[in-house]
Amino acid sequence: MLTKTQIRRALDQMGELFPEAHCELVHENPFELVIAVALSAQCTDALVNRVTKNLFQKYKTPEDYLAVTLEELQEDIRSIGLYRNKAKNIRNLCALLLEEYNGEVPKDRDELVKLPGVGRKTANVVVSVAFGIPAIAVDTHVERVSKRLGFCRWKDSVLEVEKTLMKKIPAEEWSDTHHRMIFFGRYHCKAQAPKCGECPLFDLCREGSKRMKKGLIQYAK
DNA sequence: CTCCCGATAT
């Protein structure tokens, strides 16, 4: 496990590598963001954006999603995968928004997770990105980076990872940190071919030295 | 724990 100081240095390095780190899901309001994040489960942001470009022109309000058949909505999102579950979730989410929340996206995480298809990770993205409330959404990238670098323990659940990060990082930096870690994980510390050979954090990374011994490291240029 | 699932990188 890294110390607070080592974590600080690691996050600063990520900030230098990706100063422009931000939410890459295209959206214009909290409602669109909820839909986009719910669609993004086990699917790339690029693919979600390709679908929502048309989706958000066709469906502007919760009522719009309820006005078509389930089959039509399925076809509109088919290319992102898991489309039957996601279409059903979106419809039920819209119905619940209209019934319980006056058609508006709640700003509270505990209310957000009551929406179908919205778990803790999605709720954290929404409160953080749409409403500016400090949160750390632990997705596949944040979890992988945290475990490889040693921000947390290998056996930690995603909830434990989130708690550990919140304990070691000041609240005002949670949102920035989470985007930096996502960019770092998505473009540098990738799941399949991590760029350990050109990584400024190699010296403090336990996964890097492990890969070095196994001869797995690719040195770019 | 399993299932949902198409697109893309490796």
Add this chain to the structure above:
DNA sequence: ATATCAGGAG
């Protein structure tokens, strides 16, 4: 051919 993708529900 297989692994992975801003996970969530049963």
